[in-house]
Amino acid sequence: MKNLSRLLFAMLLMLGMSNTYAQDENNPWAISLGVNAVDFYPTGEDAPLGDYFDEYFNATDHWNILPSLSSLTVGRYLSNGFTLGATASLNKIDKFGDDRARYDEVTYFGLDGIVKYSFGQLLNSSWLDPYLGVGGGYTWVDEIGAGTLNGTLGINFWVSENVGITVQSAYKHAFEDYLDTHFQHTAGVTFKFGGKDTDGDGIYDKDDACPEVFGLEAFNGCPDTDGDGIEDSKDSCPNEAGPAEFNGCPDTDGDGIADKDDACPTVAGLKALNGCPDADGDGVADKDDKCPNEAGPAANNGCPWPDRDGDGVADKDDACPDKVGTVANNGCPEVTEAVQKALNAYAKTILFDTGKSSIKAQSEKVLQDIIAILKEYPNAKFTVEGHTDSVGSESLNMKLSDARALSVKDYLTSNGIDQFRLSSKGFGESKPIDSNKTREGRANNRRVEINLVK
Numbered sequence: 001m002k003n004l005s006r007l008l009f010a011m012l013l014m015l016g017m018s019n020t021y022a023q024d025e026n027n028p029w030a031i032s033l034g035v036n037a038v039d040f041y042p043t044g045e046d047a048p049l050g051d052y053f054d055e056y057f058n059a060t061d062h063w064n065i066l067p068s069l070s071s072l073t074v075g076r077y078l079s080n081g082f083t084l085g086a087t088a089s090l091n092k093i094d095k096f097g098d099d100r101a102r103y104d105e106v107t108y109f110g111l112d113g114i115v116k117y118s119f120g121q122l123l124n125s126s127w128l129d130p131y132l133g134v135g136g137g138y139t140w141v142d143e144i145g146a147g148t149l150n151g152t153l154g155i156n157f158w159v160s161e162n163v164g165i166t167v168q169s170a171y172k173h174a175f176e177d178y179l180d181t182h183f184q185h186t187a188g189v190t191f192k193f194g195g196k197d198t199d200g201d202g203i204y205d206k207d208d209a210c211p212e213v214f215g216l217e218a219f220n221g222c223p224d225t226d227g228d229g230i231e232d233s234k235d236s237c238p239n240e241a242g243p244a245e246f247n248g249c250p251d252t253d254g255d256g257i258a259d260k261d262d263a264c265p266t267v268a269g270l271k272a273l274n275g276c277p278d279a280d281g282d283g284v285a286d287k288d289d290k291c292p293n294e295a296g297p298a299a300n301n302g303c304p305w306p307d308r309d310g311d312g313v314a315d316k317d318d319a320c321p322d323k324v325g326t327v328a329n330n331g332c333p334e335v336t337e338a339v340q341k342a343l344n345a346y347a348k349t350i351l352f353d354t355g356k357s358s359i360k361a362q363s364e365k366v367l368q369d370i371i372a373i374l375k376e377y378p379n380a381k382f383t384v385e386g387h388t389d390s391v392g393s394e395s396l397n398m399k400l401s402d403a404r405a406l407s408v409k410d411y412l413t414s415n416g417i418d419q420f421r422l423s424s425k426g427f428g429e430s431k432p433i434d435s436n437k438t439r440e441g442r443a444n445n446r447r448v449e450i451n452l453v454k
Contacts, residue, residue, distance in 0.1 A: 013315075028077040029074070034186050039184075059219070073085055077407060107142055136149050167185075175410075198212050202215045228243070235248030236249050246258040254268060263276050313327070313331030317330065330379065346370050383422075383450070391442065433447070
């Protein structure tokens, strides 16, 4: 009973010591529960004990085994494969080598410390974990105790991340003659624990890429809030489920543009218009188009420019917005050859006082007809040309023709024709259209022409 109390005390002492260490690795703590066998025979002692490893595996003749829980080990992982541990063991001894009569059955109690080095990482194995250890302790056989120097060889077989089967053999060299050097073999089950999991997601902080946020094993402990299979850190819309092609963002209207980039997320639209539709195809999104069903330029909010005269030239570009014209003539009507002939037919009938530039009163009707024609073509420019016959000096004829042309021009501008549309020039007798040898021919040469400036 006294030795059993020692074992319980040692267990409580080791568990109490374990709380003094910081938990900074996955599963840094381990507890092993098992049975132990004490073998005093093959340890190199004098007879009746025997040579080293002689009959090492002769458990029947030499091993002392207590058929119950008889060994407790607490271990703390340090770093780089090293572990610090403490073991308490209890046994009953009735076999001392070949001398079975040396003692009656006596109690064996050991309290040992060990530093172990694991080879599991070197072997790159997740289940096979051999180790070597060295340490010391104190062993009592009945009431007599002595210190020991221990060397240990063992192996863990991990059947899961936290549970393993442990088998080891320790050589315990005694420092006192009254305690024989001996082997102690142990077999048991080891439980690893103590890994820190701050967010409680089942992934230890050491392996958790998001140790303070509950996450998924598939994402190394990081969350996927919207459950779309894309972890939040790589999800452009972590709170809304969406496909990977849009970095986790939804596309409600299915137009191939993620809602976050879609100016019209509930209506399918065009990429060029940030996901908005354009019903009339004028390049202006319907939401900004004042005339969504009628094509028009963006400058006019998607509406067509007005064209009052319907000539195909918008009023803003139409120099004659109220007169049908041509695109080539900026929306104004073009002076045709027939119009040009009509103008000159009228102009030839303008009469002047003999030898003067003054227009006779009977020509006013003709001039008004000319004005009416010119107003039909408000952006056309004309030249009023004066011509004479060959009677008189050439210089006088030049002056007279120039004066008569100017006189007609002045009449026209004073009666509503823009002065910037007209110019005048005299040609004298230089451009006859008939013979100056006949009276009729000279009458034809004395004329005014109004010609289009091209």
